[in-house]
Amino acid sequence: MSTLHTEEMTLNMGPQHPSTHGVLRFVVRADGEVMREAIPDVGYLHRSIEKIAEKVGYHGFMPYTDRVDYVCAMFTNQGWGMACEKLAGIEVPHRGEYCRVIAAEFNRIASHLLSVGAMAMDIGAVTPFTHAIREREMINDLIEELCGARLTFNYMRIGGVAWDLPPGWREKALAYLDHFDPILEEYNALISWNKIYIERLANVGVITPAEAVNYNLVGPNLRACGIKWDIRKDIPYSVYPEFEFDVPIGDGHWGKLGDSMDRYVVRIREMAESSKILRQALQKIPGGPVLAKVARNFKPPAGECQIRLESGRGDMGWYLVSDGSGYPWRVHVRTGSFAAMGIIQKLSAGLMIADLVTLIASLDVIAPEIDR
Amino acid sequence: METLVQHLIASGAFGKNASPHLIAAIVVFIMSAVVFLGVAFPFAGIVSWAERRVWARIQSRVGPNRVGPQGFLQWLADGVKHVCKEDIIPDESDAPLFKMAPYLVMLAFTLPWAVMPFSSSLILADLNVGILYMTSVTALTVVGVLMAGWASNDKWSLIGGIRSAAQIVSYEIPAGLSIFPVVLMTGTLSMQGIIRAQGWAPQHWFLFANPFTFVAANILYISALAEGNRTPFDLPEAESELVAGFATEYSGMRYLFFFMAEWGNLFIIGAIIATLFLGGWQFPHVTKNVIAMNILEALTFNVKVLFLVFVSMWIRATLPRVRIDQLMTLCWKYFVPISFVNMIGTAVWVAIWPDGNSLMGYIMLAGAIALGAVFTQRVIYYLRRSRMEVYFNPTI
Amino acid sequence: MSAVSEYVTNIKDAVTSIFEGMAVTASHFMRKPYTVQYPDRMPVRVQDTLPFRYRGILEVDLEICTGCLACERACPIDCIVIVVDKDPQTRQMLLSQFDIDIAKCMYCGLCSEPCPTGSIHHTTEFEGADYSLESLIRRFVTDPVLAYKPKKGPETDTRIAPILNRGMTYLDQWAQPGGEKPAEEEPA
Numbered sequence: 001m002s003t004l005h006t007e008e009m010t011l012n013m014g015p016q017h018p019s020t021h022g023v024l025r026f027v028v029r030a031d032g033e034v035m036r037e038a039i040p041d042v043g044y045l046h047r048s049i050e051k052i053a054e055k056v057g058y059h060g061f062m063p064y065t066d067r068v069d070y071v072c073a074m075f076t077n078q079g080w081g082m083a084c085e086k087l088a089g090i091e092v093p094h095r096g097e098y099c100r101v102i103a104a105e106f107n108r109i110a111s112h113l114l115s116v117g118a119m120a121m122d123i124g125a126v127t128p129f130t131h132a133i134r135e136r137e138m139i140n141d142l143i144e145e146l147c148g149a150r151l152t153f154n155y156m157r158i159g160g161v162a163w164d165l166p167p168g169w170r171e172k173a174l175a176y177l178d179h180f181d182p183i184l185e186e187y188n189a190l191i192s193w194n195k196i197y198i199e200r201l202a203n204v205g206v207i208t209p210a211e212a213v214n215y216n217l218v219g220p221n222l223r224a225c226g227i228k229w230d231i232r233k234d235i236p237y238s239v240y241p242e243f244e245f246d247v248p249i250g251d252g253h254w255g256k257l258g259d260s261m262d263r264y265v266v267r268i269r270e271m272a273e274s275s276k277i278l279r280q281a282l283q284k285i286p287g288g289p290v291l292a293k294v295a296r297n298f299k300p301p302a303g304e305c306q307i308r309l310e311s312g313r314g315d316m317g318w319y320l321v322s323d324g325s326g327y328p329w330r331v332h333v334r335t336g337s338f339a340a341m342g343i344i345q346k347l348s349a350g351l352m353i354a355d356l357v358t359l360i361a362s363l364d365v366i367a368p369e370i371d372r
Numbered sequence: 373m374e375t376l377v378q379h380l381i382a383s384g385a386f387g388k389n390a391s392p393h394l395i396a397a398i399v400v401f402i403m404s405a406v407v408f409l410g411v412a413f414p415f416a417g418i419v420s421w422a423e424r425r426v427w428a429r430i431q432s433r434v435g436p437n438r439v440g441p442q443g444f445l446q447w448l449a450d451g452v453k454h455v456c457k458e459d460i461i462p463d464e465s466d467a468p469l470f471k472m473a474p475y476l477v478m479l480a481f482t483l484p485w486a487v488m489p490f491s492s493s494l495i496l497a498d499l500n501v502g503i504l505y506m507t508s509v510t511a512l513t514v515v516g517v518l519m520a521g522w523a524s525n526d527k528w529s530l531i532g533g534i535r536s537a538a539q540i541v542s543y544e545i546p547a548g549l550s551i552f553p554v555v556l557m558t559g560t561l562s563m564q565g566i567i568r569a570q571g572w573a574p575q576h577w578f579l580f581a582n583p584f585t586f587v588a589a590n591i592l593y594i595s596a597l598a599e600g601n602r603t604p605f606d607l608p609e610a611e612s613e614l615v616a617g618f619a620t621e622y623s624g625m626r627y628l629f630f631f632m633a634e635w636g637n638l639f640i641i642g643a644i645i646a647t648l649f650l651g652g653w654q655f656p657h658v659t660k661n662v663i664a665m666n667i668l669e670a671l672t673f674n675v676k677v678l679f680l681v682f683v684s685m686w687i688r689a690t691l692p693r694v695r696i697d698q699l700m701t702l703c704w705k706y707f708v709p710i711s712f713v714n715m716i717g718t719a720v721w722v723a724i725w726p727d728g729n730s731l732m733g734y735i736m737l738a739g740a741i742a743l744g745a746v747f748t749q750r751v752i753y754y755l756r757r758s759r760m761e762v763y764f765n766p767t768i
Numbered sequence: 769m770s771a772v773s774e775y776v777t778n779i780k781d782a783v784t785s786i787f788e789g790m791a792v793t794a795s796h797f798m799r800k801p802y803t804v805q806y807p808d809r810m811p812v813r814v815q816d817t818l819p820f821r822y823r824g825i826l827e828v829d830l831e832i833c834t835g836c837l838a839c840e841r842a843c844p845i846d847c848i849v850i851v852v853d854k855d856p857q858t859r860q861m862l863l864s865q866f867d868i869d870i871a872k873c874m875y876c877g878l879c880s881e882p883c884p885t886g887s888i889h890h891t892t893e894f895e896g897a898d899y900s901l902e903s904l905i906r907r908f909v910t911d912p913v914l915a916y917k918p919k920k921g922p923e924t925d926t927r928i929a930p931i932l933n934r935g936m937t938y939l940d941q942w943a944q945p946g947g948e949k950p951a952e953e954e955p956a
Contacts, residue, residue, distance in 0.1 A: 292946065
């Protein structure tokens, strides 16, 4: 019998789609349910933020950094602050560094909550998302008391942070952490160890360690392949050396090493580690000022500098070139999501369409970070 | 039904020369209208409101509570909204098939109500192949869903339609095989016959008659969920992948028909399980008044079915979706072999104890109560750990 | 043997994990929903429950505005337009225009930080939706007013003193560069 003539379908998972974490587009060539290739198409969220820096100056750019990755706004703030401080040689007071770490780790928990919640919702379970958002709302309430905003914080300044901890905030934060740890266990019992969920995630989108390094993956995506690389431990910055915490890595317990389940579990464990760091920071926070003296018309010396920090998505790099005037010459941000988009095309061969959604969710792609 | 008709003719309400067939036909038509318009369709609407409230409490939020008392009229508001929408028929679609598909799916939802045993005499037609009729007409959804997927002229809808067809057709097999243990034990396919073979007390239900029927009940429930396109098997209408699957191109009332059929199917799933395994309308004989007994029996039946509907909503809120190949694996590699084992096991059981073994009933009931106790202990454990405010009131 | 044991383990894992999941969701039936039923079923207005530092819609207390233009320079998005010039007859600074376009404003707080008196400040208002774009440009100056001259000692004018107090309390929330004021938190 002669072979049946079949055709490939070219589908468009367009920019308007309920599950592509932001405005992304995929051109999917599929043979029925099984995909041959999923070509990502980015750029729908490009806002020229790096160019805007050249117009608004150093202090004025801080609120724009929130919009680079609005889920991890504290980290982007910290990145810009660190880049300017390194160039101008400003030292942040000790208490200011502690405030930065506290805000950043709370933001990391919030970002990971959103990531695991959205992943559960993409797989089909609707309740873990609302539970994760409920916990995130409580963190947002805390941060609202601290800096006045719930999403685009603009909390940090060049030389420290803008507001000190309000009276009574430390107790509220510790009470929240006491509430959060059992809720994380409950969340795990609800969805993380659910057999259907594990079956959906295990062995999907396996990334070998060599591939991960070649494709420039960072953060939980990299650590899930077994590579223990965390900027907080390997290129320490701020006051992270003063805290004791672990860096969770994937171990291929549920499937192959580097599959979606590893990425998911690394994020869950990182939330527990952040909770540890927060407890230590809130206990050990010293007194003193939180903001160094920085001129209002800040003019760093001409030159360039690069800093790296561990944001919710991974190793975020900030590159700043200054020409000695009050406006930067060039700012560049290197984000983890951009690299993750690159690997999707390679991984998608042989996956089913349902798995493509799982893959995108497990790589924790946030669209504004890709396009800036 | 027959007794009711004979009662009416004998009382002379229609005059002496009335033909019994005509009267029977009129009574059947009126009762069908009452059942469909008064029970089936409003149920399909109300369950949408109930599902949203149940989901919302599971998700720590409130659900619709503004339109009418506790939001009870939300489904009416949704219906009116959908009716007022523009009826969009895509240009390139196959218009006759596109329009017919929702009606076929609705048909699959409407036909089983003819054999729904509400009480010992409230049944439209006590067919002697009742349960077989029920499972076969619910399979008509395949035709409607495939038509919808194909006629929409949309690749995403096509994927949804094909997935759904494969799913429903596959899960017919474990569902049918799981009905066999009950048929073996009663020797009849008629709904009333099966219910009469059980007693009103839990240890006399077929659920607890022997371990094979217990497993068969679970498999039947899960397969019925799969046939009704409910989570964890709602891949055809997977919201996060295919927007609305086979129903993407539909808008307005046509769209609502698909979902009314799905919500209404919950009752049918519950009715099948309640009839076959939970003793149907059986109620202890407390009064000689026929009408009062009928009302109590109907209430019992409805309570059992509504509990199962609630469990379906609860499952939908808890579990993630199963991927299409895993769905097929589950059906063919797990459910079908286990259903065969159940069938053979029940056959051996019936051969050994033709009149049933009531001791096993008590043992199984005790096991189920123990399971319930373990479940309650876990629930209390999570309540205590979370330290969130406890609030028993379903209204808010 | 491993295929059979895998089969049985799969079934056991599925049943136990789904059982646990259902127990978690069942426990949620008995918890109070976290929803705040805004705006009608709330005991207090939401605006009164927000913290003092909340960065809502901007407002200007013209009585204590000194016309220094620090906020206009600090704004990264150029949404503040101030016109202040010296009145030739009285030789005093006169504010003739103070517009804030709250549609452009990104609520970053960079304008209220350098204000010397706390005149421009964020309120806890967040309901600004309106039907016309014109109404989103808040014009705070109707007739030209004199700019405020801060006194060397405490403010004596009883009308202005409470406004100035509120403004300075607002400014106290900000960290002082170099830590001239003691931190509010007790060290551990």
